[in-house]
Amino acid sequence: xxxxxxxxxxxxxxxxxxxxxxxxxxxxxxxxxxxxxxxxxxxxxxxxxxxxxxxxxxxxxxxxxxxxxxxxxxxxxxxxxxxxxxxxxxxxxxxxxxxxxxxxxxxxxxxxxxxxxxxxxxxxxxxxxxxxxxxxxxxxxxxxxxxxxxxxxxxxxxxxxxxxxxxxxxxxxxxxxxxxxxxxxxxxxxxxxxxxxxxxxxxxxxxxxxxxxxxxxxxxxxxxxxxxxxxxxxxxxxxxxxxxxxxxxxxxxxxxxxxxxxxxxxxxxxxxxxxxxxxxxxxxxxxxxxxxxxxxxxxxxxxxxxxxxxxx
Ligand SMILES: NCc1[nH]cc(CCC(=O)O)c1CC(=O)O
Numbered sequence: 001x002x003x004x005x006x007x008x009x010x011x012x013x014x015x016x017x018x019x020x021x022x023x024x025x026x027x028x029x030x031x032x033x034x035x036x037x038x039x040x041x042x043x044x045x046x047x048x049x050x051x052x053x054x055x056x057x058x059x060x061x062x063x064x065x066x067x068x069x070x071x072x073x074x075x076x077x078x079x080x081x082x083x084x085x086x087x088x089x090x091x092x093x094x095x096x097x098x099x100x101x102x103x104x105x106x107x108x109x110x111x112x113x114x115x116x117x118x119x120x121x122x123x124x125x126x127x128x129x130x131x132x133x134x135x136x137x138x139x140x141x142x143x144x145x146x147x148x149x150x151x152x153x154x155x156x157x158x159x160x161x162x163x164x165x166x167x168x169x170x171x172x173x174x175x176x177x178x179x180x181x182x183x184x185x186x187x188x189x190x191x192x193x194x195x196x197x198x199x200x201x202x203x204x205x206x207x208x209x210x211x212x213x214x215x216x217x218x219x220x221x222x223x224x225x226x227x228x229x230x231x232x233x234x235x236x237x238x239x240x241x242x243x244x245x246x247x248x249x250x251x252x253x254x255x256x257x258x259x260x261x262x263x264x265x266x267x268x269x270x271x272x273x274x275x276x277x278x279x280x281x282x283x284x285x286x287x288x289x290x291x292x293x294x295x296x297x298x299x300x301x302x303x304x305x306x307x308x309x310x311x312x
Pocket of ligand 1: 176201
């Protein structure tokens with residue numbers, strides 16, 4: 001029966017998540033010449049969407065945006081999930097796998113400035129809203145005088161808070177704004193050298209059940225080789241640092257035309273006063289090792305104790 005074969009796509013309910021799920025559906029329709037009603041988009045509320053009054057680092061980290069969706073996948077209430085790779089924990093739950101990394105978009109962060117268009121021009125002591133430890137730390141490093149307040153919630157909520165004057169500026173991923181046709185609200189695009197992205201930023205990933213050949217074959221045409229390699233290196237870097245939302249970590253892998261991969265990795269103290277970065281190049285086949293070794297390099301540079309004492 002046709003309805004039994006409907007492919008159920010699991011997603012969060014934010015505007016960005018819904019746009020991403022429809023984008024994936026459109027690509028699958030084109031790749032396989034399928035009608036829209038071959039798919040059903042199932043919205044799943046996650047604790048990350050519900051708990052809005054505390055920083056992510058306090059409520060338990062990355063898994064927050066994915067846990068309920070992963071449970072739906074394991075219980076076969078959906079057939080695959082669309083996630084932002086950046087929101088995914090380093091380890092996959094038993095029985096699930098990342099079955100396709102979609103072509104990566106612009107990885108950069110942008111400032112949306114109300115008081116001034118650029119970080120450099122923000123008034124002394126200006127307030128910046130962000131829930132990301134990485135953005136807070138990098139911002140503080142550039143402008144120690146700025147005050148950072150926790151901004152949680154989806155992109156629309158954060159922009160409303162900005163509008164209401166709860167902050168003078170906020171930082172977002174340009175990839176999300178692009179997907180929502182909102183890139184015009186950005187007032188400054190931040191430089192990749194001083195403001196590298198979160199591991200996986202700008203990349204959408206399909207998660208499915210291990211061994212579900214039907215879904216693996218369905219999503220295979222969407223996968224992008226360069227993104228898969230870069231994601232492998234960035235996530236290996238994150239895994240080596242045992243990255244949680246408590247740690248400001250940035251990583252950006254790029255592929256050269258000569259079959260090499262270069263990873264720029266960075267860790268900071270939350271106040272931005274201390275920063276360690278590394279660049280490591282190797283052949284793309286070694287993406288995982290390059291990520292791991294880069295992680296070890298910054299760990300050694302930081303020394304024991306770098307991660308201690310942040311817990312509270
Ligand atoms: N839950 C936060 C989140 N996860 C992924 C993106 C941006 C899109 C992406 O990186 O693919 C965002 C919003 C933001 O940081 O501005």
